[in-house]
Amino acid sequence: MYRIIAVAVAVALGATVVHAQNADAIKQRREAMREIAKAGGAPFKMTKGEVPFDLAAVQTVLKTIQDNAPKFKTLFPDDSKVGATEAAAKIWTARADFNAVADKWAADAKAAAAAIKDEASFKAEYPKMTQACGGCHGTTAGFAPGLGDSFKRMQTPLQ
Template sequence: MKRLVLLLMTLSVCGAGGVWAADAIAQRRALMHDDGIAAKKLFDMSKGTIPFDLAVVQASLKTLANGAEKTPALFPDDSKTGGGTAALPAIWQNKPDFNARFTKFSKDVAEALAKINDEASFKAVAPKVFENCGGCHELYKAKSS
């Protein structure tokens, strides 16, 4: 019984605190993938290549909000390589800046969610959301294989 309790405690600690490196890479890639799909919809809409749809805008922004909130925690020190990651070592060299960019991204997305209620407000606010993508990818992302 004692051993079982010990085992359960160990497992629960792992579950709460530790993210396995391979999992972290897979999870952050999945989040980024969803972000990409959402961003693509928003971007096409801002260009007018697909029609404006407030419900889609809000759903896409919520996807981005979810990504912005969860992604920064998925870069533990042991997840620098492998799993097809495109993350650059610069992330771990500039962790404070990296995290600050996600905080700003979260804030911009939250603001967009609050402000956008029609096509005009969408077109005004969307570029502020998009500018976050490039800044981070330039410094912290490159395909390595």
């Protein structure tokens, strides 16, 4: 009898741990994306001339991408395909391509950080980096929903 209870408890604990891992990876990767998207808000407005150029804000988003992109691509274990996620199944079927896009994104952010020194260089270099978002987002890339839909999703709190 005790043995049966012990096994039941172990199974229940095991199930909890597996579940927690899934939710954890999904939450962490969504948090990383949110951090990048938030830091990118002001620079995006700068590209449209809606707010004044601010070198520090630009360098912040470029650093956030360099810090988060390498981590981001490790947050897609096999047990995180379902749940509170909009990551496309293609991530798991074309993993090498997905990793290459993430690596290029970090490299582009690094190159932009070195090249951007003033408003003129920002206008020339920054759009090259933002194009990298489309390397994953949208129907052509097929790794994540379109950016408009992903931005809408940021309005609901993460669980």
